[in-house]
Amino acid sequence: MKIMLASVLMLLLTPALAQDVPQLDLPRTTLKAGMHLIQTQVASTPQQRAVGLMHRVDMPTNEGMLFVFEQPAVQCFWMKNTLLPLTAAFVQDDGTVVNLADMQPRSLDSHCSAKPVRYVLEMHQGWFAKRGIQKGFKLSGSPFASR
Template sequence: MTAFALALPFSAATRRTVAAALLTAAAGLPFTTAQAQDGPQLNLQRVELTAGMHRIDAQVAATPQERQTGLMHRKEMPQHEGMLFVFEQPAQQCFWMKNTLLPLTAAFVDDDGTIVNLADMKPQTLDSHCSAKPVRYVLEMNQGWFAKKNIKAGAKLGGALFSRK
């Protein structure tokens, strides 16, 4: 098999999608673009974060499909777990709760781990909850987790992800 590089004026994600399409076509396999799945995604990569003395075991939603599905279809989530949405670059991020069964709180997080703002979100609604400024990260936890631990906007999350520059 010949290796190749795509030198196209597209984002890295778009280049990966095109490369995957080319590779699957070369192998004679069908290729379809990713869409949200029908069940919960439980096998994503995980990262350990901290909020003060509290440890968070977060699944990482880094691809467009993983972010689109998020915590949809989950019927329960342990209290110390959450999902960290990672975007390619800071932008105003807005979330809704279509097909999401759990009440959640979204923490919109700056590159250095500082929580910009928090938003409580009701299950199965289309209400939009947005970051107060451009952010690259959004951490979703069970609703009430941040409040019970007295973690507010301005608090800093820890983890290897936030110390990279």
């Protein structure tokens, strides 16, 4: 009975414990923003999207995370347990940036897409601005090619 109870507790606690460390083993893809290459980790499952970039203390300059959802919807993000200041680009199926939101570390403030999207690309805060990328800019790469 004790072994069964311990097994059930481990199953229940595993997702919570997994959120205390950065996820580093996600699939990767390369996106293009004009002449700039972006190396992204792809978070496409509910668990991967829930953890996102939480607990990261650093990230390479041209790296980010692409959140992929099953269908377009208004997507909202917050920064609980996220240590890096980030900018979220809310992106349509064809790669067009709908809007951008600067997000502060460890904040519970909600940042939402201006209209339904399937993709959200998180990069270091200021990455998009330094490259002149704003609403209406079109990203390219394999996630957007088949739509």
